[in-house]
Amino acid sequence: MTLPTHAQIVVIGGGIIGCSTAYHLARDHKADVILLEQGSLTSGSTWHAAGLVGQLRSSASITRVLKYSVDLYKGLEAETGLATGWKMTGCLRLATNQDRWTEFKRLATTAGSFGMDMHLVSPEEVKRMWPLMNVDDLVGASWLPTDGQASPSDITQSLARGARMHGAKIVENVRVTGFEMKDGRILKVKTTLGDIACEKVVNCAGQWARQVGDMAGINVPLQPVKHQYIITEKIDGLSTDAPTIRDPDRRTYFKEEVGGLVMGGYEPNPQPWTTGDVPNEWAFRLFDDDFDHFEQHMMQAIERIPALEKAGVKQMINGPESFTPDGNFILGVAPECKNMFVGAGFNAFGIASGGGAGWVLAQWVVDGEAPLDLWVVDIRRFAGMHRDRQWVLDRTLEAYGKHYTIGFPHEEYESGRPRLVSPLYERLKRHGAVFGSKLGWERPNWFAPAGTEAKDVYSMGRQNWFGPVGEEHAHVREAVGVFDQSSFSKYELSGADAIKALDWICANDVSKPVGRLTYTQLLNTRGGIEADLTVARIADDRFYIVTGTGFRTHDFGWIIDHIPAGLDCSFVDITEDWGTLSLMGPKARAVLAAVTTADVSNEAFPFGHVREIAIAGTTVRALRVTYVGELGWELHIPIAALGEVFDALMEAGKPHDIRPIGYRALESLRLEKGYRAWGSDITPNDTPFEAGLGWAVKLRKNTDFLGRRTLETLQGQTLTKRLMGFTVDDPEIVLVGRETILRNGEPVGYLTSGGFGYTLGKNIGFGYVRNPAGVTDDYLKSGTYELVVAAEKTPATLHFGPMFDPAMDKIKA
Numbered sequence: 001m002t003l004p005t006h007a008q009i010v011v012i013g014g015g016i017i018g019c020s021t022a023y024h025l026a027r028d029h030k031a032d033v034i035l036l037e038q039g040s041l042t043s044g045s046t047w048h049a050a051g052l053v054g055q056l057r058s059s060a061s062i063t064r065v066l067k068y069s070v071d072l073y074k075g076l077e078a079e080t081g082l083a084t085g086w087k088m089t090g091c092l093r094l095a096t097n098q099d100r101w102t103e104f105k106r107l108a109t110t111a112g113s114f115g116m117d118m119h120l121v122s123p124e125e126v127k128r129m130w131p132l133m134n135v136d137d138l139v140g141a142s143w144l145p146t147d148g149q150a151s152p153s154d155i156t157q158s159l160a161r162g163a164r165m166h167g168a169k170i171v172e173n174v175r176v177t178g179f180e181m182k183d184g185r186i187l188k189v190k191t192t193l194g195d196i197a198c199e200k201v202v203n204c205a206g207q208w209a210r211q212v213g214d215m216a217g218i219n220v221p222l223q224p225v226k227h228q229y230i231i232t233e234k235i236d237g238l239s240t241d242a243p244t245i246r247d248p249d250r251r252t253y254f255k256e257e258v259g260g261l262v263m264g265g266y267e268p269n270p271q272p273w274t275t276g277d278v279p280n281e282w283a284f285r286l287f288d289d290d291f292d293h294f295e296q297h298m299m300q301a302i303e304r305i306p307a308l309e310k311a312g313v314k315q316m317i318n319g320p321e322s323f324t325p326d327g328n329f330i331l332g333v334a335p336e337c338k339n340m341f342v343g344a345g346f347n348a349f350g351i352a353s354g355g356g357a358g359w360v361l362a363q364w365v366v367d368g369e370a371p372l373d374l375w376v377v378d379i380r381r382f383a384g385m386h387r388d389r390q391w392v393l394d395r396t397l398e399a400y401g402k403h404y405t406i407g408f409p410h411e412e413y414e415s416g417r418p419r420l421v422s423p424l425y426e427r428l429k430r431h432g433a434v435f436g437s438k439l440g441w442e443r444p445n446w447f448a449p450a451g452t453e454a455k456d457v458y459s460m461g462r463q464n465w466f467g468p469v470g471e472e473h474a475h476v477r478e479a480v481g482v483f484d485q486s487s488f489s490k491y492e493l494s495g496a497d498a499i500k501a502l503d504w505i506c507a508n509d510v511s512k513p514v515g516r517l518t519y520t521q522l523l524n525t526r527g528g529i530e531a532d533l534t535v536a537r538i539a540d541d542r543f544y545i546v547t548g549t550g551f552r553t554h555d556f557g558w559i560i561d562h563i564p565a566g567l568d569c570s571f572v573d574i575t576e577d578w579g580t581l582s583l584m585g586p587k588a589r590a591v592l593a594a595v596t597t598a599d600v601s602n603e604a605f606p607f608g609h610v611r612e613i614a615i616a617g618t619t620v621r622a623l624r625v626t627y628v629g630e631l632g633w634e635l636h637i638p639i640a641a642l643g644e645v646f647d648a649l650m651e652a653g654k655p656h657d658i659r660p661i662g663y664r665a666l667e668s669l670r671l672e673k674g675y676r677a678w679g680s681d682i683t684p685n686d687t688p689f690e691a692g693l694g695w696a697v698k699l700r701k702n703t704d705f706l707g708r709r710t711l712e713t714l715q716g717q718t719l720t721k722r723l724m725g726f727t728v729d730d731p732e733i734v735l736v737g738r739e740t741i742l743r744n745g746e747p748v749g750y751l752t753s754g755g756f757g758y759t760l761g762k763n764i765g766f767g768y769v770r771n772p773a774g775v776t777d778d779y780l781k782s783g784t785y786e787l788v789v790a791a792e793k794t795p796a797t798l799h800f801g802p803m804f805d806p807a808m809d810k811i812k813a
């Protein structure tokens with residue numbers, strides 16, 4: 001076999017993901033694509049998958065991706081002539097306790113929000129649907145009739161045939177051995193059969209994706225873990241169209257297969273495979289059966305389906321699968337190499353994801369831009385710390401162990417912590433800080449008052465921090481608080497052409513005089529919001545840019561990728577050089593004035609400005625902004641001096657009762673003010689017009705910017721979705737996001753954020769109201785609203801603007 005010397009796109013890996021990506025590249029984009037597989041198609045993880053296909057995830061976009069898979073699998077045989085084994089059996093999820101039941105009620109609501117019909121059914125109904133099941137311990141079950149099962153190898157072969165039919169080349173028994181690179185780009189893919197020059201590479205190498213990425217200098221943080229299931233002999237009375245079962249309280253899953261059962265599970269003590277390189281020679285291989293380790297699932301499964309006790313085990317499958325530190329897969333363009341894309345790390349739902357993941361990945365490869373909001377799976381959610389194999393291993397095993405545990409709101413991971421701490425860590429601990437972690441940083445979520453244990457106690461209702469966070473919230477509204485936000489991501493763009501670069505990248509006008517701040521969105525070509533950040537002009541040719549902790553790699557990558565070629569500017573990440581203290585509250589000016597000789601009056605230092613001021617002998621960058629809706633400053637402090645400045649503020653603030661405040665109060669404060677959060681309220685799916693941020697777009701200026709063309713076509717058109725605020729009076733309700741919005745009894749959207757506003761004394765939610773015929777003010781005002789919360793309706797009030805202090809008087813005083 002000889003390989004072509006050139007291809008537009010090289011896909012590495014002939015598992016379900018590679019085949020689906022090649023299929024979509026060929027079918028949808030008529031791309032010149034070649035897929036290279038080191039063994040035979042399916043010989044990695046795909047051939048031994050159990051084949052359950054579930055669709056519902058907590059992200060609307062990922063649910064859409066999974067729904068797409070199902071639609072594709074249903075119709076693929078008609079196109080390719082090869083069956084996929086798709087059976088729409090439906091899926092039952094079993095609840096044996098009230099917390100799980102609440103989780104399912106919320107899940108059913110999420111399903112409704114995303115346009116899927118999930119029902120809650122009684123134990124008696126479960127028994128009718130699955131007569132062999134013991135339902136004695138059930139509270140109930142959720143029933144998603146459109147879920148099902150499929151044959152992993154058959155789907156993959158069918159996709160491969162489809163890819164070939166649309167012109168893709170697929171070559172087996174050829175291994176990619178390296179890359180020829182120049183200036184961070186791949187020029188050629190080196191293989192055991194020669195080199196292929198190409199424009200783009202898609203790394204779909206499954207558990208080998210880490211080492212394939214490594215050959216191009218990119219990090220794919222996944223960990224192979226052993227995953228086992230059994231296949232039994234025929235079981236009398238088992239219907240061939242029996243629904244699949246997930247029994248999370250017993251950590252097991254079931255699927256019918258030729259009259260017997262497939263049964264596997266997610267144990268709390270998973271067994272990782274190698275942290276080194278995965279051997280190349282691993283085609284169609286499994287690990288030895290490990291009945292000792294599997295026994296925990298067997299015992300639970302027999303209690304659920306007693307017939308299993310007597311059923312013979314035909315085969316045990318113990319195969320490796322790649323898992324990731326947060327349980328989500330890894331998609332998108334690698335931050336370290338502009339023309340390598342990744343589709344890997346599928347956490348045992350690669351069959352369910354395969355069709356849809358290939359569809360969006362192909363589009364991403366061709367456009368260079370994700371076709372929808374794929375943030376939760378975007379490879380740019382990781383950072384340098386994810387190169388630490390031990391950290392990735394520890395966190396991945398924790399995530400695997402939690403696969404079937406109850407998902408309490410606000411739950412934090414425990415492994416691999418603390419990883420990055422601000423210099424205030426010990427000081428904040430002495431104040432009772434209870435930390436959470438974000439991209440490795442320990443951040444205070446709340447402060448436990450004396451007599452309260454400094455620890456989260458999770459529950460489905462109000463959690464133990466609810467009261468203390470309310471006090472923190474009130475303190476910021478009434479006095480003054482200080483937030484340690486040192487984990488903010490910080491960059492500097494400098495050079496003669498820095499302003500030209502930002503003019504193009506930013507939707508808002510940043511070409512303001514030195515000393516001014518601009519809040520801006522960065523848009524994609526569809527006008528969708530790719531980032532939301534603050535730009536401070538600190539010199540004619542220098543800009544200080546601040547964005548959220550978790551967006552460090554993403555926003556850096558977006559900016560650097562969109563600096564027009566040939567401009568004279570340099571862009572650096574300076575996150576660790578600066579600590580950040582946000583001093584917020586009506587007494588903030590009094591505290592600041594006491595620690596600096598600089599004039600911090602409103603006249604000398606108005607809102608939206610940045611000044612260098614001295615505090616405790618240190619020059620501090622003070623940004624007059626707020627995310628809480630109070631008078632305040634973000635103080636950016638050289639990291640070594642953070643402790644001294646904090647101490648000075650705490651001392652000077654004593655007469656005003658200053659105290660540290662955590663991130664949960666921040667969330668409640670920002671909800672009341674209607675400040676948007678990127679990744680939930682505003683995403684690449686939403687334009688500034690839809691998000692109510694049209695005021696932050698420089699359409700009146702004659703400057704071209706990324707996304708402008710789309711916004712110009714949208715300007716003046718009636719919007720079909722608009723981000724609106726809601727309050728719910730019932731104090732017993734707990735909003736967590738994704739609750740369905742009903743207008744006159746009909747679903748029109750769902751919440752993107754939900755929480756409690758302590759000043760209002762009400763639950764607050766934000767979400768897009770949708771109507772294909774237009775969401776005008778009249779349409780909005782003429783409706784009566786309810787929210788569906790955990791499957792029950794509750795009356796809600798719609799709000800057009802911020803619910804608290806709409807006049808902004810306090811902030812701009």
Ligand SMILES: Cc1cc2nc3c(=O)[nH]c(=O)nc-3n(C[C@H](O)[C@H](O)[C@H](O)COP(=O)(O)OP(=O)(O)OC[C@H]3O[C@@H](n4cnc5c(N)ncnc54)[C@H](O)[C@@H]3O)c2cc1C
Pocket residue numbers: 012013014015016017018036037038039040041042043044045046047048049050051052053174175176177204205206207208209212227228229317318319320321343344345346347348349350351352353
């Ligand atoms: C026991 C078990 C049960 C599972 N059950 C389910 C389930 O019920 N439902 C579900 O949705 N998912 C399930 N999964 C997960 C599913 O199998 C995987 O997510 C999916 O197969 C991953 O597909 P992939 O294409 O990413 O990887 P793979 O199938 O591993 O494909 C990667 C391919 O890349 C090739 N490759 C690697 N390096 C190179 C190189 N250098 N050059 C050329 N080729 C290379 C490999 O040979 C391999 O064929 C299960 C997994 C296991 C282990």
